[in-house]
Amino acid sequence: MSKKARIRTFAILVVAVIGASCSFSCNGTNGGGNFVRVGAVLPLTGSAAQWGVPARDAALMAVEEINSKGGIKGKKLKLEIEDDQCEPTSGVSAAQKILASGKPIAFLGAVCSSVTLAIAPIAEGNKVVLISPASTTPLLTDAGDYIFRVIPTDALRGRVFADYVYSQGYRRISMLYINNEGGAGNQKTFSDSFQRLGGTILSIDAYPQDSRDVRAQLTKIKQQKPDAVVVVSYPDDTPIVMRQAQELVLGAPLFFQTEALDDPAVILKAGNAAEGATYILPAKPEGPSADDFASKYKQKYGRDPETFAAESYDVIKLIVSILENGSDISSETLKAGLYRTKNYPGASGTITFDQNGDVVKPMAIKKIESGRSKVIATN
DSSP states (O other): OOHHHHTHHHHHTTHHHHHHHHHHHTTOOSSOTTEEEEEEEEOSSSTTHHHHHHHHHHHHHHHHHHHHTTOBTTBEEEEEEEEOTTOHHHHHHHHHHHHHTOOOSEEEEOSSHHHHHHHHHHHHHHTOEEEESSOOOGGGGGSOTTEEESSOOHHHHHHHHHHHHHHTTOOEEEEEEESSHHHHHHHHHHHHHHHHTTOEEEEEEEEOTTOSOOHHHHHHHHHHOOSEEEEEOOTTTHHHHHHHHHHTTOOSOEEEOSGGGGSHHHHHHHGGGGTTOEEEEEOOOOSHHHHHHHHHHHHHHSSOOOTTHHHHHHHHHHHHHHHHTSSSSSHHHHHHHHHHOOSEEETTEEEOOOTTSOOOOOEEEEEEETTEEEEEEEO
16 A cells, blocks of 8 residues: 555544645745745744754754855745644644745654644645654654654664663563653554563553653552563653652663653753663764764854754755755655655764655664763664
């Protein structure tokens, strides 16, 4: 079955939303006027702001570089940014607001999987390319012909992390996850992979997004006496999970299936409760493109690139590279160029899109030792 056929049911569920957005902009042009517009839907406040702000900053840096060199075919690139707060309804409003000003060439975003899934039908219905720098839900694979991402799907992450946890001798696992699309997708891919290896999932518990108390869930997990606990959390709630697990003397090591712990601010907030925690994320890229980006980002912002900064930078640079070398400035040209992209040397690593708009990149396992993260395995 083709990708287009597989997404039909997904699109039907949100046809009303698509219709609303089309009323604003379906007759718009992508590259008209003096600007080429890219809409950015990112979490600048809320539970994922520690991911969204670096993504915004890196994208703005890329736009500045591009415009300083003449833009795209003589037209300046314009980034129109809206805050989605990591909430699907806010994301839909943000996308519609951007569309109300005219059809953009593309959307950068979102970060949170639940938001990207909510705005994907809007992009698809308006035939606007959407490229996420961060969303990992497996459901995005079938979200549309115009939907891409520059980060591996949770399907890969779950398999790699399950293999690692199992290889360390853990057989009886409890799981705790944030109750949103990203959390649910990560939980399922890990649990399915771990059970196929012969492991046992003792319990699966969720907590609401923006929760400040997970003691009830952790108390239940402690009663199960697992060998280890696999957690799917966001930056705001990760220190809470760690501190409360320490407070309750959970008695089992914590394994985190998101990049939240790669943020030094998260480790700082968790304090010594972070010690010994293990987590998975895409491996740090190497090579001239990655080094050049890191140097420029630090020079501009006075800090090392945070999680999803390089990915966001790559999204903007990819858009420009394809359109600059294409026959015209349109979403159709951009879409076709993205599907043809092979071995693009990005700041976030080498990028090749498959027939679903997904990428495959190596993963790394890191552990907190003496308050610092250390790579302990790669695949």
